[in-house]
Amino acid sequence: MLNKSKISSRQFMILTTFFTFGSAILTVPSGIVALAQQDAWIAALIGLAIGIVLIGMYILLAKQHPNKSLVEMMDVLMGKWLGRLIALLFVVSYFLLGPCAVLSILGNFLTTQMMPETPMVSLNILITAVVIMGGYLGIEVLARSSELIIPWGALLFFAFIVLVSFDIKPLNLQPVLENGIAPLGPAVLSFLGTVFLPNIILLMIIPHVNNEDNEAGRALLIGSIIGCVVMIIIIIMTIMVFGPGFTARSMYPTYSLARKISIGNFLQRIEAIIATIWFISLYFRVTIYVYVLSVALAQIFNLKDYRPLLMPLGMLLVVLSQFIYPNIPYEQESDARTWVPFTIIFGLFLPLLLLCLRGFRNMNKN
């Protein structure tokens, strides 16, 4: 049941793209610009370079263990008990920090910017219902629907960029590297933390990808790069239009950016465009999270099917998204101090450890 479904490498690439810029598109500019001011785009470019190496590491890991998901790799390399214990830790904390947090961010955005009179819980229930449905139908359906939606997403994105480009002021990017290289460090790390490091969980989907001559790895790399380039374009645009000060202070700079568009006092208030792109990508991000985590849970406990877990997980998702972040300052602090170290441990140290263990095994054999 678990391993029957197959998706093509192109579909996997699109899923990766959606996953990569998923929740970040609306919130990341503000965080990274607060850390690196007008040099945030340099930080993002450095992030891209490091990210390619990271993805290379994941691809190597996937190549060493063909047709194995992350949990199964940990099973083989760390032994049954330790591997599954760490995997369980990974799944539980990822569930809290990933889908629950993303859903709570979405609820906050909707209730503060678009629908102030609707209670957050009802919006979250609606989104979760669709997410659970997507998870229930499985990775094939999800991949196909992403393939259907991506042209529209791309069209909306290009329309947005073209319309915004009337307002850019390239002078906002100067002075370059005013404060030296040092402030770039945290910015690069926060960028990696939202855009590249979480991609480790896509190693759970890789066994489902049709893998003739290693297309899956290439799809993962290209998808991540596309997602990252979208992010870089948006960061540069927000800095050039608003300057670093406003971008850092605003909660949702990309949304404000769309709000600013006004062509001849006629084409106005098209911020719904950017909100739509965000909903689509965010839907895929949350659904991939939920799907992957429930499959991981099923593999940890030797279940034949992950589907019975989905509905209760959806219930947990709705409730936890209500109080996972008591307030916005808590959210921002947790983004920096909990999420970043967490993704470094599971996105960098864990695959490194797995690669080392594999190396030791090979040495022992010889």
Add this chain to the structure above:
Amino acid sequence: MLAIAAVLAVAGIMVMLQVPPLRKKKLTRELWAFWILLLLGVGISIAKIVMRNVPTPLEWIAMALQPFSDFLIRIGLIK
């Protein structure tokens, strides 16, 4: 009260949808996993409805990661 009733009703619908097919196929492990997660979900939901301030579980993760994040702050990689 109404909220608790709604939570229980939703849980009841989930049980009706999920449990009979699992019973029929004799998937005991899946059934156990389903019940445990459902109890967790209902428990937390009711706690959230009854209590004013439920502590967020992120607090535990933050506590576990404290040494590492302190180290990262000291070497200037996060703020």
